[in-house]
Amino acid sequence: MKKKNLNLKDLKTTSNKNKVSSRLSIREYIPSIFSFVMLIAGITFDYFESFPHFSGWIRIVWYVVAYLPVGFPVISEGWESIKKGDFFTEFFLMSIATLGAFAIGEYPEGVAVMLFYAVGELFQNAAVNRAKGNIKALLDIRPNEALVYRNSDFVSVNPETVEIGEKIQVRVGEKVPLDGILLSKKGSFNTAALTGESKPHTIAKGDTVFAGSINLDGVIEIETTKEFKDSSIARILDMVQNATARKSKTELFIRKFARIYTPIVVFLAIGLTFLPYFFVDNYVFRDWLYRALIFLVISCPCALVISIPLGYFGGLGAASRNGILFKGASFLDAMTQVNTVVMDKTGTVTKGVFKIKEINSITFEEAEFMKYLMAMEEQSTHPIAKAILEYKADGSDYEATDVSEVAGKGLKGTVNGKTVLVGNKALMTSNSIEVPSETDGIVESIVMVAIDGKFAGYVTIADELKDDAHQAIKQIRDAGISKIIMLSGDKDSITQQVSKELNIDWAKGGLLPEDKLNEVEELKKQPNTKVAFIGDGINDAPVLAASGVGVAMGGLGSDVAIETADVIIQTDQPSKIARAIKIGRSTRRIVWQNIGLAFGVKVIVLILGAGGLATMWEAVFADVGVAFLAILNAVRLQKMKWN
Numbered sequence: 001m002k003k004k005n006l007n008l009k010d011l012k013t014t015s016n017k018n019k020v021s022s023r024l025s026i027r028e029y030i031p032s033i034f035s036f037v038m039l040i041a042g043i044t045f046d047y048f049e050s051f052p053h054f055s056g057w058i059r060i061v062w063y064v065v066a067y068l069p070v071g072f073p074v075i076s077e078g079w080e081s082i083k084k085g086d087f088f089t090e091f092f093l094m095s096i097a098t099l100g101a102f103a104i105g106e107y108p109e110g111v112a113v114m115l116f117y118a119v120g121e122l123f124q125n126a127a128v129n130r131a132k133g134n135i136k137a138l139l140d141i142r143p144n145e146a147l148v149y150r151n152s153d154f155v156s157v158n159p160e161t162v163e164i165g166e167k168i169q170v171r172v173g174e175k176v177p178l179d180g181i182l183l184s185k186k187g188s189f190n191t192a193a194l195t196g197e198s199k200p201h202t203i204a205k206g207d208t209v210f211a212g213s214i215n216l217d218g219v220i221e222i223e224t225t226k227e228f229k230d231s232s233i234a235r236i237l238d239m240v241q242n243a244t245a246r247k248s249k250t251e252l253f254i255r256k257f258a259r260i261y262t263p264i265v266v267f268l269a270i271g272l273t274f275l276p277y278f279f280v281d282n283y284v285f286r287d288w289l290y291r292a293l294i295f296l297v298i299s300c301p302c303a304l305v306i307s308i309p310l311g312y313f314g315g316l317g318a319a320s321r322n323g324i325l326f327k328g329a330s331f332l333d334a335m336t337q338v339n340t341v342v343m344d345k346t347g348t349v350t351k352g353v354f355k356i357k358e359i360n361s362i363t364f365e366e367a368e369f370m371k372y373l374m375a376m377e378e379q380s381t382h383p384i385a386k387a388i389l390e391y392k393a394d395g396s397d398y399e400a401t402d403v404s405e406v407a408g409k410g411l412k413g414t415v416n417g418k419t420v421l422v423g424n425k426a427l428m429t430s431n432s433i434e435v436p437s438e439t440d441g442i443v444e445s446i447v448m449v450a451i452d453g454k455f456a457g458y459v460t461i462a463d464e465l466k467d468d469a470h471q472a473i474k475q476i477r478d479a480g481i482s483k484i485i486m487l488s489g490d491k492d493s494i495t496q497q498v499s500k501e502l503n504i505d506w507a508k509g510g511l512l513p514e515d516k517l518n519e520v521e522e523l524k525k526q527p528n529t530k531v532a533f534i535g536d537g538i539n540d541a542p543v544l545a546a547s548g549v550g551v552a553m554g555g556l557g558s559d560v561a562i563e564t565a566d567v568i569i570q571t572d573q574p575s576k577i578a579r580a581i582k583i584g585r586s587t588r589r590i591v592w593q594n595i596g597l598a599f600g601v602k603v604i605v606l607i608l609g610a611g612g613l614a615t616m617w618e619a620v621f622a623d624v625g626v627a628f629l630a631i632l633n634a635v636r637l638q639k640m641k642w643n
Helices: 030-047 056-083 090-103 107-140 232-243 249-274 285-299 302-321 329-336 366-377 383-389 425-430 469-478 492-502 513-525 538-546 559-564 576-610 616-639
Strands: 146-150 153-157 167-170 180-182 186-190 201-204 220-224 324-326 340-343 350-361 400-406 410-415 418-423 445-451 454-465 483-487 506-508 531-535 549-553 567-569
Touching: 030 056, 030 107, 056 090, 056 107, 090 107, 090 249, 090 285, 107 616, 249 285, 285 576, 285 616, 302 324, 302 329, 302 576, 302 616, 324 329, 324 576, 329 549, 329 576, 340 513, 350 366, 350 383, 366 383, 366 400, 366 410, 366 418, 366 445, 366 454, 383 445, 383 454, 418 425, 425 445, 454 492, 469 483, 469 492, 469 576, 483 492, 483 513, 492 506, 513 531, 513 538, 531 538, 538 549, 538 559, 549 559, 567 576, 576 616
Parallel strands: 340 483, 340 531, 483 506, 531 549, 549 567
Antiparallel strands: 146 153, 146 167, 167 220, 180 220, 186 201, 324 567, 350 454, 400 410, 410 418, 418 445, 445 454
């Protein structure tokens, strides 16, 4: 069958006018319907004596007319390939086999071969369109316009013309056109197109809003932080559109195999026609030519060259529908080989959002103690500082001055005339501040405070596990992964605590990016070890690049991590890791089922055809029929559910 381009560039659209229909036009069916009616009528005339005039030139012309609508396009493709120097294509095989059938008077069979081939083309087109439809939903969320504030009014413009720092307005039910910061008091968004999750996402003023989200509640205003080409939705679309460009090793092997296989069967067919003359008594050229023609029809590699890429395409579509983006078919294959999963902690199995767990003030009332601490943390951009600043207290009369950062230890400054130190135990010790022994056993992150040379108290900060963290680890084990490891830049004590809670095999904390990389490189040296690393931050990028499969958590996460990774979990849910493994395995299983089916049936019918035990009708089944079955099998991927 004709090789179809499965690239998604033809799906790119900026308006509803350019949407790709998942249904075929009725005009595409007309040639096959016409040939089918003519063929059935011709066979009827052949087998009923009530049509005595259906013979000679009338019969030949009848079948030629039936042949041309479905046969001419194939002959034309074969001729174009020959002009390009590519002689041994499936078009060439189909053409010489059917024209040969006409030459020996087997007109109905010659028409039938091309008719079934054409019907197979229609079936294949429908399957490809359906696979494209699974991904097209992503392309439909591309925002078409942006209401940007210019010249004292909001005007509608193309999102690609909006610059960073401009103010845009989004009304209820509209798509957010660009990434930005929410200027309104609050907003509620449907982010299903980006994350796969239908649950509304509510954010407050100052939080990030992502392009492609749908505004659910009231008119909001946003200050843009990225140009359209760098926005979250543009990035996701680019990844999806380029996914099919990366062929799997299986797909590349079959394409190369078909180029070698096709000329071999042509020469075997020639040999089958003429060599029996030297070995067989009562050699009849017409009989052996007929067997050779059957041999050629059977040997067409249609099922392989179509169903295998379609299988991978179906896998990519099924994954994207589940909030998982594979950057190519090769990574579907790579995911099936993983037996060791290494994961980061913060942002991967934890939410990466710090919350105050405990406040312990010694020399001041809690409210006053927190005002000193908050005044200092206002000068910091650390995530822990953000958690502290969420404490409900009016500290407007407390202002920090002369604040300086002590590298690796914390902050030093003045608040309302008092010298304040905020940081870790090392900062206290270096300033001769005595720290209570009760802090030694604290596992969580701890922020210590000293005021005017005396220890004033401390705050413990903790990160929460994601809701599906326990489920994720269980499902990864159920998927057959033999080893799960956690590597984190957080304190080793915290890393070990989280690891123990999740029942992870081995963990190590306090690691720099290069330390994580070294640990993964050591794992890769172990025999039969295929490593997948899951992370979300810029610091994870080196390991994501070095591992067998790099998985980035969150399609809305670090740009560097997403660009480096091979697989993107859009929903930020670690439980999707096991699902990605299952989808990869199901895709590979279906692809190899198709390979086995195609070769198995073809070998059997080839032997029967060479021995004179198969007719052209069996040849049609071995070619087009097997392609039908293989395509049906590949389409199953788009309907599977992975719980």
